[in-house]
Amino acid sequence: MRDFLPADKARRERVLAVIRERYRAHGFDEIETPVVEEHGRLHAGIGGDNEKLSYSILRRGLDADGIRAAADDPAALSDLGLRYDLTVPLARFYATNRGQLPTVFRSIQIGPVWRAERPQKGRYRQFVQCDIDIMGDDSARAEAELIVASLDTIDALGLEGGVVRVNDRRALDWMLDSFGFAEDERPGVLITIDKLDKVGADGVAEELRGRGVTPAAVDAFEAFLKRPKTLEYNPYGERQIRKALPEGAPDEIVAHLVSLGEAVTAARSDAGEPPLIYDPFLVRGMGYYTGTIFELAHPSVDYSLGGGGRYDGMIGRFLGQQVPAVGFSIGFERIVDLVAELEAESAQAVVLVHDADVPVAELLAHKAALLREGDVARVRLERRPKNLKALLERASADGYTGFAALRAGDAVGDLEVKPLS
Known part of the structure; x- marks a missing residue:
């Protein structure tokens, strides 16, 4: 959990402003x-490993004896917790407010979330998520809208060239079934498959055998991973998808993925190559995904800058009837460190450096007069120090563009503003 100095905070807000503007x-x-959400909702078995990283809030009114009595039951100790993502709260929000929302609802959620991570570079215990979600649309149009909006947003931040890796949880389930993995083996198998890009085919096969899953299924999967491949290049589309999967992939799933690509390509026709790649081994760890899943990649880094997927089953847990839903989250903390410095607002920010004997009434009159000018957005009052240079350097670092010297008796509206750089 971090503090942000004024210059860092201003930079973060400029990035957030671009994200909000493009989403809108x-x-x-x-x-x-x-x-804060209810403890039971945050621990309903739909948040994957993030549930283990959630912060719980001790029940009010528990004394020492009550705490000892409930020590072995987390739900008895806590009735509330800090949200670990924005998707679970959104599902509860939609179920609560559905009657006041349109049939197809497109939401933006931007805010902090908390996870009890082991702090390290790029992993924080409090961080900002930027989510867009569509509820009430079960077609590929919803996924396409999310992908296009997300790519447009990173373009606006100066990160052109982004691509989205795409898969479908239904295709993963079908593939594992075709190899012969038992249904109860699949969660562990998916954890191992997610390591494919790190440990390779041999490493995946070795770990699967170590898990004790069906040996024949591991043999079939290993043979598929090591099958001969041609160097033929196929852009995103039916041929690329079918060549990446075992023979006999369900037509319905393939058609859904193809129509998604056609929609995104049409919207991004000026971008050249289709900005999608089919990855049959993309897993995404969240347990609530039910269909299409995706991750945002950029050539400047070897980690994802965001991702999401379809979670059609979640809202039904709260509403009592199924509602299709899909979301995309941009990794704000990763992106804010990558983007070049965005231009600050064009209006001036002025430091009024005044002598110690200037009456308060005069100070505030000069400040108000500057703020009434159309091209001045901010004014800070600073008493003249011995080291004026240090003060002006700090003001420049805080985003101020000019300064004016003020003495007692100076006429209001008659100050000379000089640039800081």
């Missing part, structure tokens, strides 16, 4: 949910 341009509306 694509027809999404911003909502806000509480940072």
